[in-house]
Amino acid sequence: MQPDSDLEMLMARYQRGDFAAATALIHRLSPQLHRFFIVQIASRGDADDLLQETWMRIHEVRHTYRAGEPVLPWLYAIARHIRVDHYRKASRTAAREAPLEEMPEVAAAPPARSAGTTDLKELLAPLPQSQREVVEMLKVAGMSLEDVARATSSSVGSVKQKAHRAYETLRERLRGGVS
Amino acid sequence: MRDREIDEILKQAAHSAPGVDPAVLDRVARSIGASLAPVRPLPPAGALAGGLVLICAAVALAGAALLGLHGVQKLSVFEDALVFPVLGILICLTAKALAGEMIPGSRRRAAPGVLLGVGSLALLAVFAFLFRDYRTDRFMAQGVACLTAGLLHAVPAALASWWLLRRGFAVNSMAAGVAAGTLAGLAGVTMLELHCPNFQALHVMLWHTAVMPMCAAAGALVARVARR
Numbered sequence: 001m002q003p004d005s006d007l008e009m010l011m012a013r014y015q016r017g018d019f020a021a022a023t024a025l026i027h028r029l030s031p032q033l034h035r036f037f038i039v040q041i042a043s044r045g046d047a048d049d050l051l052q053e054t055w056m057r058i059h060e061v062r063h064t065y066r067a068g069e070p071v072l073p074w075l076y077a078i079a080r081h082i083r084v085d086h087y088r089k090a091s092r093t094a095a096r097e098a099p100l101e102e103m104p105e106v107a108a109a110p111p112a113r114s115a116g117t118t119d120l121k122e123l124l125a126p127l128p129q130s131q132r133e134v135v136e137m138l139k140v141a142g143m144s145l146e147d148v149a150r151a152t153s154s155s156v157g158s159v160k161q162k163a164h165r166a167y168e169t170l171r172e173r174l175r176g177g178v179s
Numbered sequence: 180m181r182d183r184e185i186d187e188i189l190k191q192a193a194h195s196a197p198g199v200d201p202a203v204l205d206r207v208a209r210s211i212g213a214s215l216a217p218v219r220p221l222p223p224a225g226a227l228a229g230g231l232v233l234i235c236a237a238v239a240l241a242g243a244a245l246l247g248l249h250g251v252q253k254l255s256v257f258e259d260a261l262v263f264p265v266l267g268i269l270i271c272l273t274a275k276a277l278a279g280e281m282i283p284g285s286r287r288r289a290a291p292g293v294l295l296g297v298g299s300l301a302l303l304a305v306f307a308f309l310f311r312d313y314r315t316d317r318f319m320a321q322g323v324a325c326l327t328a329g330l331l332h333a334v335p336a337a338l339a340s341w342w343l344l345r346r347g348f349a350v351n352s353m354a355a356g357v358a359a360g361t362l363a364g365l366a367g368v369t370m371l372e373l374h375c376p377n378f379q380a381l382h383v384m385l386w387h388t389a390v391m392p393m394c395a396a397a398g399a400l401v402a403r404v405a406r407r
Binding site for chain 2: 001015016017019021022023026027030031034038044048051052055056059060061062063064065066067069070072073075076077078080081093119120121123135139140146149151152154155167170171174175
């Protein structure tokens with residue numbers, strides 16, 4: 001987690017054309033953006049693509065960031081837009097394309113993970129998309145309620161409600177012994 | 180299980196998530212570096228909203244002045260004091276919402292759809308309270324003329340608003356389209372209140388108010404087409 005003022009300073013320098021600031025932002029913010037995409041819908045390859053696309057869009061619209069405003073809601077609002085766009089395009093493609101022949105059903109190998117830890121994507125999988133993104137931003141990226149509300153274009157009350165419902169589901173699931 | 184324990188599990192799971200390939204980060208940095216130049220940040224949202232309010236007022240006043248300020252001349256001081264402040268408040272709220280929709284991560288007080296619904300109901304309530312003449316003389320002919328005039332005046336308001344906000348970026352293009360349409364529609368309704376001398380309740384409630392939702396629907400449609 002980064003101090004907000006530090007990110008704001010880097011954004012301001014990025015807007016002035018400072019390459020070092022742009023690189024610093026990319027290296028500092030990409031891991032959490034990547035995790036955001038992985039948790040939402042994507043495979044690792046998709047997450048890489050979405051991450052690159054997000055940075056290209058951020059670069060295009062970097063003038064829309066206003067000095068003194070928090071960086072993370074601005075960044076996540078753009079990332080959400082990219083994710084929704086990707087989902088929409090993927091759905092359209094899936095609707096148009098039909099497989100030539102039925103593929104044999106092969107069970108995917110479970111992802112390797114260290115003992116005692118739960119995979120974040122798997123943990124959040126039973127949650128609806130809107131709750132999943134709220135939990136990711138609030139509890140994993142460490143954003144405030146106000147910041148999450150800004151990023152998701154909703155009210156603080158709605159964010160609280162989604163987080164509460166998500167925790168109810170997670171509590172049930174964890175009690176059932178997922179980890 | 181307590182919330183804190185769930186927090187802890189989530190944090191552990193986040194730490195065990197796969198990291199980003201450094202090659203991807205290098206590629207991103209190289210792409211950005213190739214076209215990196217200083218940019219001029221957008222003006223504050225308040226300044227953009229102020230510009231939008233001015234556009235609405237200018238279009239409504241200019242249109243009414245061209246067609247004749249018959250409506251405002253016929254209205255009583257009390258009616259003036261109720262109709263135009265309500266329109267003014269709706270224009271300010273919608274302008275603020277539209278400016279917010281064009282700046283990612285802005286604070287959103289109300290969704291544009293909600294604003295449209297509340298705005299339409301507020302206008303209907305004001306018109307129902309003020310105008311009690313329920314005759315329907317030349318209802319269709321006069322109504323269609325007013326609706327057309329309102330919609331035609333919404334077009335320059337929408338174009339000027341787009342020009343003012345052209346450097347913005349709508350993360351939710353539908354919401355931005357609805358907000359832009361609502362604002363343009365409000366410019367049309369304001370022009371009609373200034374110009375139209377027909378204050379039969381049903382005429383005002385149907386044909387004047389309808390400009391706003393029709394423009395919002397057009398805004399949503401344009402956004403949908405543009406998104407494809």
